[in-house]
Amino acid sequence: MPPNVSYPDIRAEDLRRAARNRPGFWAASLITATLGILAGIAIFMGWLILPDAWIPAQFWPLVQILLALTPALIWLISFSIGNRTGNGMRRAVFLLWLVTAALYFVTVNPLTAHVFQLDVWLYTAWWSELLGRLLVIAPLELFFIYLVVRYGVYPTSAFHTLTDGAIYGAAAGLGVATALNLLSVFSPGFPDLSQGVLQSCEQALGYVALGALLGYFMGQERFRRTNTFYLASGLLLTVILHAMFFFTLNVIQANDIFLQSLDALIFAGVFAIILFAVIYWLLHRSRRAFRRMAALLEIREEANKPKSLLADVMQMVEAEQLEVRPSPPPPPSSPGNDHDDEDELESLKKSWEALIAEQEAGHDKL
Amino acid sequence: MTSFDEAFVDVQAFQPPGKWQARANNLMVWLVAIMLLVAGWFFSDWMMSQFGYLALAQDEPGIPYPVQWLPQPAHDLALQVFDPDSASLFPAREEVAVLPLPDAPLAITWPEIRQQQLQDYHEQERLLTTLTDGRQALLLTYTHLEESDNTPVVVMAQDLAFVINDGRADRLVVVTLAADAHEWEAMAPAFERILQKMGVTTP
Numbered sequence: 001m002p003p004n005v006s007y008p009d010i011r012a013e014d015l016r017r018a019a020r021n022r023p024g025f026w027a028a029s030l031i032t033a034t035l036g037i038l039a040g041i042a043i044f045m046g047w048l049i050l051p052d053a054w055i056p057a058q059f060w061p062l063v064q065i066l067l068a069l070t071p072a073l074i075w076l077i078s079f080s081i082g083n084r085t086g087n088g089m090r091r092a093v094f095l096l097w098l099v100t101a102a103l104y105f106v107t108v109n110p111l112t113a114h115v116f117q118l119d120v121w122l123y124t125a126w127w128s129e130l131l132g133r134l135l136v137i138a139p140l141e142l143f144f145i146y147l148v149v150r151y152g153v154y155p156t157s158a159f160h161t162l163t164d165g166a167i168y169g170a171a172a173g174l175g176v177a178t179a180l181n182l183l184s185v186f187s188p189g190f191p192d193l194s195q196g197v198l199q200s201c202e203q204a205l206g207y208v209a210l211g212a213l214l215g216y217f218m219g220q221e222r223f224r225r226t227n228t229f230y231l232a233s234g235l236l237l238t239v240i241l242h243a244m245f246f247f248t249l250n251v252i253q254a255n256d257i258f259l260q261s262l263d264a265l266i267f268a269g270v271f272a273i274i275l276f277a278v279i280y281w282l283l284h285r286s287r288r289a290f291r292r293m294a295a296l297l298e299i300r301e302e303a304n305k306p307k308s309l310l311a312d313v314m315q316m317v318e319a320e321q322l323e324v325r326p327s328p329p330p331p332p333s334s335p336g337n338d339h340d341d342e343d344e345l346e347s348l349k350k351s352w353e354a355l356i357a358e359q360e361a362g363h364d365k366l
Numbered sequence: 367m368t369s370f371d372e373a374f375v376d377v378q379a380f381q382p383p384g385k386w387q388a389r390a391n392n393l394m395v396w397l398v399a400i401m402l403l404v405a406g407w408f409f410s411d412w413m414m415s416q417f418g419y420l421a422l423a424q425d426e427p428g429i430p431y432p433v434q435w436l437p438q439p440a441h442d443l444a445l446q447v448f449d450p451d452s453a454s455l456f457p458a459r460e461e462v463a464v465l466p467l468p469d470a471p472l473a474i475t476w477p478e479i480r481q482q483q484l485q486d487y488h489e490q491e492r493l494l495t496t497l498t499d500g501r502q503a504l505l506l507t508y509t510h511l512e513e514s515d516n517t518p519v520v521v522m523a524q525d526l527a528f529v530i531n532d533g534r535a536d537r538l539v540v541v542t543l544a545a546d547a548h549e550w551e552a553m554a555p556a557f558e559r560i561l562q563k564m565g566v567t568t569p
Contacts, residue, residue: 015380116410117410118410119555119558120558121413121414121555121559122555123552123555124413131409132406132409132410132413135402135403135405135406135409136406136409136410140403143395143403146395150392150395221388221391222382222383224381224382225378225379225380225383225387228390228391228394230391231394232394232395235395235399289380
């Protein structure tokens with residue numbers, strides 16, 4: 001049965017607005033992934049030598065902070081340059097990144113360390129690591145990202161396109177990566193600068209892609225009617241990918257299968273690029289469907305628009321279906337012509353009514 | 367009349383969710399996340415409790431050891447278990463010895479005894495700590511050299527020494543957690559769990 005329904009709540013301009021693309025986001029993600037991989041290759045090939053010994057001791061904390069922040073800053077700066085249209089959005093993205101990183105230290109980190117005591121049992125066996133990631137780390141971190149986006153920007157006007165979900169998810173993911181990088185660079189087991197750069201890039205690539213995937217589901221749920229399980233399934237899928245990605249990353253880091261330290265970074269880069277490509281394709285399909293629907297709505301609105309008589313007459317004149325003649329001069333009025341005047345008025349009235357009836361009949365046919 | 371294109375479009379799908387629908391979606395996410403985390407908590411609890419206990423005497427604390435580790439009887443030890451996954455010539459292990467109580471304070475005598483017993487002994491750290499029931503214990507961290515299949519291996523170890531009463535006399539119990547120095551970092555979580563089970567707290 002055709003959906004011959006009235007849908008006053010859906011407006012074509014809302015759909016067109018929701019379907020708008022954000023090229024800056026895709027460019028920023030691609031630039032971050034490419035620069036991360038290039039930095040890794042440069043370090044591996046010896047083109048980029050990071051002089052640990054030359055850095056004075058008092059500058060080390062500064063260098064470590066910079067190391068932890070760099071991937072996120074690259075993404076944020078390239079996003080800001082690529083997305084010049086929305087100042088509000090740039091501010092929201094930056095704030096979201098900052099708030100997520102800050103909140104991570106007081107929420108997720110104490111939970112993993114003191115409630116779940118991951119340090120004690122996570123690396124006991126390969127299966128304990130996999131299950132620990134699947135049941136504790138991934139749900140905690142992704143649910144945290146979800147909460148920050150859901151209660152931070154989701155209900156606001158800053159969230160107004162399908163792509164915005166992925167953008168804010170990526171920003172929150174980067175916040176988590178930054179917090180973890182800061183914890184890592186200040187831990188006693190911190191390796192040298194080169195290893196630090198590689199680890200920092202791997203974390204950032206993983207979290208930015210996973211955050212974007214979760215955000216994609218949130219964007220879909222925000223702008224279209226979805227199944228009640230849709231968003232929860234999205235979270236579950238992202239949790240599984242998170243656990244598998246970081247588990248595999250750890251296995252690669254521990255074994256150095258092909259190119260020693262570069263293996264893990266290449267894996268993280270490829271994972272991020274593939275995930276972004278999938279998100280882009282899914283969003284592209286959604287945006288196309290929204291635009292098509294907007295076009296249908298516009299056609300329908302046009303067809304339902306009430307036509308004015310004058311507009312019809314003008315159209316007929318333009319189409320030369322109606323001959324326009326200069327009106328004859330009025331006959332000289334005389335007292336004996338009163339009866340004729342009444343007749344003429346009556347006849348004009350009749351022809352006017354006939355014309356109106358004809359127009360209405362035409363509308364009904366349409 | 368509905369156009370051909372429109373007949374195949376689910377118009378309602380393009381309508382944003384209503385207030386209650388959005389709340390239901392959000393609730394589902396909370397439910398899934400909480401279910402996963404509850405499962406995670408049970409798993410973490412289970413992982414923390416994967417221990418067997420060696421009972422030394424009535425009313426004295428049992429000594430925890432990982433149940434997956436392989437026991438190997440030794441005449442001078444109350445317990446000796448090895449990590450079956452260890453790749454080293456000197457597999458990671460936990461040993462429990464029950465010895466006569468020395469006359470001098472434990473913090474001084476036990477490191478001296480170790481220095482006499484072990485080859486190339488180097489003390490790393492000496493800490494006084496307490497166990498779950500509040501009794502005093504000595505936590506000694508050190509390295510030494512061990513010959514294994516005629517190959518010298520640098521071993522890193524921790525001794526937890528404390529006093530128990532077996533019903534007849536006070537005894538010194540020494541729980542030794544040892545591993546190849548190269549494997550120490552990998553084994554640290556397992557050793558930490560054992561110490562945590564015994565309630566070791568350091569100042």
